[in-house]
Amino acid sequence: MHSLSPSPAIDLKSITRTTSSPGLKLTHHRVGPTRFVIQCVSRYESANSSAAAPTTRFNIAAGHVGGARHEWQSACAILASKVVSQQQDTEKSGGGADGLSNVNGHPTLDLVPIKESNSYAPLPKPLSIADLSPAPMHGSKLRVAYQGVPGAYSEAAAGKAYPNCEAIPCDQFEVAFQAVELWIADRAVLPVENSLGGSIHRNYDLLLRYRLHIVGEVQLPVHHCLLSLPGVRKEYLTRVISHPQALSQCEHTLTKMGLNVAREAVDDTAGAAEYIATNNLRDTAAIASARAAELYGMQILADGIQDDSGNVTRFVMLAREPIIPRTDRPFKTSIVFAHDKGTSVLFKVLSAFAFRNISLTKIESRPHRNRPIRLVDDANVGTAKHFEYMFYVDFEASLAEASAECLGGATGIHVFFEGFGELSHGYDTMDPLIPGRLKLAVNGTDRVDQVLAKGKIVPYRNFVGP
Numbered sequence: 001m002h003s004l005s006p007s008p009a010i011d012l013k014s015i016t017r018t019t020s021s022p023g024l025k026l027t028h029h030r031v032g033p034t035r036f037v038i039q040c041v042s043r044y045e046s047a048n049s050s051a052a053a054p055t056t057r058f059n060i061a062a063g064h065v066g067g068a069r070h071e072w073q074s075a076c077a078i079l080a081s082k083v084v085s086q087q088q089d090t091e092k093s094g095g096g097a098d099g100l101s102n103v104n105g106h107p108t109l110d111l112v113p114i115k116e117s118n119s120y121a122p123l124p125k126p127l128s129i130a131d132l133s134p135a136p137m138h139g140s141k142l143r144v145a146y147q148g149v150p151g152a153y154s155e156a157a158a159g160k161a162y163p164n165c166e167a168i169p170c171d172q173f174e175v176a177f178q179a180v181e182l183w184i185a186d187r188a189v190l191p192v193e194n195s196l197g198g199s200i201h202r203n204y205d206l207l208l209r210y211r212l213h214i215v216g217e218v219q220l221p222v223h224h225c226l227l228s229l230p231g232v233r234k235e236y237l238t239r240v241i242s243h244p245q246a247l248s249q250c251e252h253t254l255t256k257m258g259l260n261v262a263r264e265a266v267d268d269t270a271g272a273a274e275y276i277a278t279n280n281l282r283d284t285a286a287i288a289s290a291r292a293a294e295l296y297g298m299q300i301l302a303d304g305i306q307d308d309s310g311n312v313t314r315f316v317m318l319a320r321e322p323i324i325p326r327t328d329r330p331f332k333t334s335i336v337f338a339h340d341k342g343t344s345v346l347f348k349v350l351s352a353f354a355f356r357n358i359s360l361t362k363i364e365s366r367p368h369r370n371r372p373i374r375l376v377d378d379a380n381v382g383t384a385k386h387f388e389y390m391f392y393v394d395f396e397a398s399l400a401e402a403s404a405e406c407l408g409g410a411t412g413i414h415v416f417f418e419g420f421g422e423l424s425h426g427y428d429t430m431d432p433l434i435p436g437r438l439k440l441a442v443n444g445t446d447r448v449d450q451v452l453a454k455g456k457i458v459p460y461r462n463f464v465g466p
């Protein structure tokens with residue numbers, strides 16, 4: 001599996017255009033093969049080095065839920081100035097233009113002409129009021145980032161969440177977060193859990209690192225197919241590749257089909273199909289959607305191979321701005337907290353919800369990044385007694401409702417965040433209280449708002465079923 005770790009910051013480096021893989025034989029022409037690739041530098045933040053680490057490709061093929069590629073080009077207007085300034089930095093530092101003008105063998109998309117070193121650098125385009133509105137910046141379509149390539153379930157989820165949007169594929173979850181933060185995309189739609197495979201922890205962790213807000217959710221029934229190159233029979237297969245969630249969602253069915261062959265994890269389901277088509281692999285099958293079969297010229301060897309016909313994935317819709325909590329319709333709210341007394345007081349915290357008749361719809365725990373282990377002998381040193389966690393809780397109430405608003409105040413328990421990771425990317429604990437931040441009280445005496453501004457709250461839009 002291709003992943004970024006540990007938590008690199010990604011800077012835009014260049015924008016290039018590629019054409020479809022030469023080996024790929026498409027049997028149709030629905031998807032134009034041009035793809036824009038934003039190349040990023042992953043800056044690994046270690047104590048002794050801020051050196052640029054290996055580059056990360058940021059794939060953006062425009063508009064597969066709708067929208068034309070040239071619109072994407074204009075959508076990059078603001079980014080273009082950043083690209084150019086970074087190019088010039090590189091040139092100044094002796095890096096030359098090679099790495100930028102020829103990335104992975106692909107010619108650069110010259111969005112902005114590169115000037116001679118003695119000419120004026122292009123000034124950044126000033127933001128206009130339109131740039132600051134939550135509406136799409138360029139053109140009429142909302143641009144929605146998702147992880148994967150066209151044909152991925154996440155692309156379908158983006159289309160379900162925002163019909164007629166321009167879906168923007170990203171090669172990693174983190175890139176989708178970055179795309180929204182950098183205004184390349186207006187929204188991101190990312191999976192957080194599946195009814196068979198469980199939570200997608202990576203996205204829970206990323207929610208804490210980035211300043212995006214959950215503004216809604218969609219549920220997508222996931223119907224898997226087993227795909228191979230045309231003419232390939234099941235008996236020829238030595239390997240099945242797919243996204244790890246998809247592999248786990250089909251495990252029993254594959255075994256029942258007698259496919260006791262190697263399983264290999266790749267970044268996304270449709271990417272697995274694309275990989276097989278590109279490399280003409282006749283011994284490998286992919287688990288992916290029927291749409292991926294169509295896009296990459298694959299045959300469907302078996303349909304509906306998920307272990308449970310009710311296989312559903314829940315995706316969150318992310319935006320730069322939170323929605324304002326209201327009471328005119330049912331709301332769902334999501335919070336994440338750690339407790340200074342540790343995990344042992346979890347029951348007390350949760351009882352605050354029970355006392356107010358607020359239903360919890362999900363609780364998820366993740367390791368506490370800053371204090372993963374609590375030492376609890378007399379001096380609070382010595383033997384590790386238990387692990388510490390952060391808790392993600394979804395509950396059915398709007399923060400505008402009195403019951404939820406006074407939630408923290410009534411717990412009498414000090415619930416707070418201790419800065420998570422890089423504050424520049426995560427939540428600034430010194431931020432003033434803004435709508436959408438949890439108001440939790442501290443033992444009745446402290447200034448509630450100030451302390452509770454440390455809590456992160458991400459309200460959902462009204463929850464509507466699948």
Ligand SMILES: O=C(O)C(=O)C[C@]1(C(=O)O)C=C[C@@H](O)C=C1
Pocket residue numbers: 147148151152153154155191194200222243245246267268269270313
């Ligand atoms: O690979 C894809 O097609 C995805 O959209 C990713 C993903 C996931 O991350 O869980 C989404 C839905 C399915 O459950 C399987 C995979």
